[in-house]
Amino acid sequence: MNAIRRWHRLLPAAALFALAACGQGTDSGGAGDGSGIATADEDTVYQGSITVLQDPARDGAGLCAVVAESYPPQCEGLPVTGWDWDAVPHEEANGVRWGVYIVTGTFDGKAFTLTEEALSIEEVDMADYPHLQYTEPEFGDPAEDLSAAELEAIADELADRFPALVFGGYADEEHGAAVVDTLLVSPELEAYAAEHYPEDTVVFSAGLKPIGQQG
Known part of the structure; x- marks a missing residue:
């Protein structure tokens, strides 16, 4: 039961809740220069439904792009500044605390900083957040005809250069x-x-959507 059986891609909030917090997100770490930092416009405010988790090995909570299907769940998470477990309902087992929440905040290249209180998915009606519902990617008209191997290489390179943000990808040959x-x-x-x-x-295909600017 404690063994990691597989990893899931990011799912809509309802699916996350149904999986008992086995949701989706990202590995912590770096940027294009390999420094472990992914610089960003700190004024952009993002919002999304996602698993937040903290285990005994961490000093704080993290946003989970990918969650191991184990009990308690496990993940490598982007640090969250301003998180307070006492302020939100959550599950706890073996020193691990987690839950699925709507989070709103900014990204400074190192951490996600809350600009609003997190809301437990159990306490909201997702119909009030239509912009957070899953939608299929919007495709354009590619300027070049690339092979599946070339497209997969692009996804792999972006994951390598931006490990704090990118957690997967695939070639859509169609x-x-x-x-x-x-x-x-x-x-x-x-x-x-x-x-x-x-x-x-x-x-x-992003889990957290831009919803405006700070200020």
Whole structure:
């Protein structure tokens, strides 16, 4: 029961809740320069439904892009600044605390900082958050015809360069694009893809959506 059996991609909030917090998100760590930092526009506010988890090995809670199907769950999470377990309902086992929440905040390249109180998925009606419902990626008209191997290489490279944000991807041969699963799309990540790959050959599927600017 404690063994990791498999990993899941990011799912909509309802699916996360149904999996008892076995949701989706990202590995902690770096950026395009290999420094472990993914720079970002700190004014952009992101929102999404996601598993938040803290285990005894961590000083704080983290957003889980990918969660191990184990009990208690396990994940490598992007640090969350301003998290208070006493302020939210959560589960706890063997020193691990977790739950599925709607989180709202900014990303500074190192951590996600809450700008609003987190809301337990049990306490909200997701119909009130239509912008957070899962939608299929929107494809364009790729500027070049790339092979499946080339598209997979793009997804792999982005995961290597932005491990704090990108946690998976695959080649969509029908649309000629690499679909890249990401916690959120930072300005740096978006700019890197636009600069290094043919137009419309990269499509992001993000768990946290931009909803506005701070201030």
